[in-house]
Structures are given as structure tokens and as C-alpha cells.
Amino acid sequence: MWRASIFTLFPGMFPGPLGASLAGEGLSRGVWALETHDIRDHGLGRHRAVDDTPAGGGPGMVIRADVLAAALDSGIAAGDSRPRLLLSPRGPSLRQQRVRSLAQGEGVILICGRFEGVDERIIAARGLEEISIGDYILSGGELAAMILLDACVRLLPGVMGKEASGLEESFESGLLEYPHFTRPREFEGREIPDVLLSGDHARIKAWRDAEALRLTRERRPDLLEADRKTR
Numbered sequence: 001m002w003r004a005s006i007f008t009l010f011p012g013m014f015p016g017p018l019g020a021s022l023a024g025e026g027l028s029r030g031v032w033a034l035e036t037h038d039i040r041d042h043g044l045g046r047h048r049a050v051d052d053t054p055a056g057g058g059p060g061m062v063i064r065a066d067v068l069a070a071a072l073d074s075g076i077a078a079g080d081s082r083p084r085l086l087l088s089p090r091g092p093s094l095r096q097q098r099v100r101s102l103a104q105g106e107g108v109i110l111i112c113g114r115f116e117g118v119d120e121r122i123i124a125a126r127g128l129e130e131i132s133i134g135d136y137i138l139s140g141g142e143l144a145a146m147i148l149l150d151a152c153v154r155l156l157p158g159v160m161g162k163e164a165s166g167l168e169e170s171f172e173s174g175l176l177e178y179p180h181f182t183r184p185r186e187f188e189g190r191e192i193p194d195v196l197l198s199g200d201h202a203r204i205k206a207w208r209d210a211e212a213l214r215l216t217r218e219r220r221p222d223l224l225e226a227d228r229k230t231r
């Protein structure tokens with residue numbers, strides 16, 4: 001079973017939105033499992049302190065390496081080889097290719113930062129890999145972890161209704177996806193493109209391929225460039 005272990009100061013945030021819809025059904029059917037570890041259980045002193053002021057001064061607080069190490073050491077079994085991902089705006093941005101490879105593995109260990117982040121030393125000391133979900137700053141790693149999980153879980157066998165629908169989507173082919181239409185045939189004077197109603201599957205595929213390419217050229221030429229470079 002694909003397993004996600006989350007280290008967080010806010011275990012109550014999980015499963016949150018992952019408890020609904022397809023991910024939630026997969027969770028209750030045992031297609032995947034989620035466990036949370038409260039970093040605060042390893043906090044120091046009467047107040048269970050997990051953070052302290054930054055060395056060198058400056059605003060905010062930093063999660064202590066010793067506290068986080070104690071949490072990780074008690075929560076991760078020896079021999080657990082799942083990737084240990086630290087949600088962090090400094091990591092490389094998560095992309096669909098990585099999502100797919102994570103989904104094909106045994107699961108993930110996710111570490112959610114808060115405040116200014118974590119003491120730098122924990123990264124090398126516990127073999128953490130930083131990963132970002134995009135170039136903006138969230139207030140904590142929990143929502144980022146949920147986004148990563150949602151992207152992975154929907155690819156697990158038995159989570160999405162139709163296996164095929166995962167393959168044609170944006171990014172899977174290196175392109176943005178073609179536009180979709182459904183009934184009614186005419187909506188406020190706008191028609192569904194004729195070709196989609198023609199029943200001619202070869203023409204439909206050609207139209208969709210051309211649209212995917214056009215949209216990618218217009219909106220994300222960087223994707224075409226990346227694709228060209230990897231060939």
C-alpha cells in the first residue's frame with residue numbers, strides 16, 4: 001500500500017481536503033494510507049518548545065534541528081526507504097514527471113515547515129530533499145504537502161475511475177491539454193467545434209493534437225523548449 005507519513009505541527013489539518021472525493025474514497029478503501037506525526041510531541045520543556053530565534057538575528061522563529069530529528073527518528077522505521085521530502089520554497093518545483101515517479105514508489109515522508117523554516121543542519125543530517133510547489137510563499141508546508149499528495153494519489157491504481165484519463169492530461173505528453181466541451185451543443189450562441197461532433201476519430205485526434213500544440217505554443221513555450229532539449 002502506498003503510504004504517506006507527515007511530520008507537522010498541525011496534524012489536525014490532515015486529511016483535510018484529501019478526505020473528500022476520489023482521494024478520500026481511496027483512503028477509506030485502503031488504496032493508500034496517511035499517518036501524521038506531531039513534531040510538538042518532541043518539543044522541549046514544559047511548553048514543548050519546537051522553535052527558537054534565528055542565529056545571527058532577524059525576524060521570526062526557526063524549527064530546531066534537535067526537535068525535528070527526535071520526531072523523525074521516532075516516526076521513521078529503520079530501513080524505510082521512502083523519499084524524505086521537506087516542503088520548501090527553495091527546492092526545485094514539483095513537476096508531473098516527479099509526481100508520477102513518486103506515485104510509482106512506496107510512498108513519501110513529508111516534513112512540513114512553519115515560521116521561517118527549519119534549522120539548515122537537519123537537511124543533511126537526516127537526508128532530506130527540499131521540494132517546492134511553486135514560486136510563492138505559504139505560511140506552512142501543510143497545504144504544499146496536501147497538493148503533492150493529491151497529485152500523487154490520483155495516479156494510484158484504483159483511485160481514478162478511468163485509468164486512461166491520467167495519460168492524456170496537461171503535462172503528461174509534455175503539452176497542455178486540448179479544450180473540452182460537453183452538452184448542450186449550443187451555449188449562449190457558442191457552438192461545439194463541428195469536428196468533435198463528426199464521429200471521425202482520426203480527424204478528432206488530429207484536431208486535439210493541433211489544439212494542444214497551439215495552446216502550448218501560445219501559453220507555455222517553455223514546455224516545448226524543455227521537450228526539445230530532452231530529446
Ligand code: SAH
Nearest residue numbers: 087088113116117132133137138140141144
Ligand atoms: N523563510 C522561508 C519561507 C518560510 S514559509 C523562505 O523565505 O524561504 C514556512 C514554511 O512553509 C516553509 O518552511 C515550508 O515548509 C512551507 N512553504 C512555504 N512556501 C512553500 C512552497 N512554495 N513550496 C513548499 N513549501 C512551502
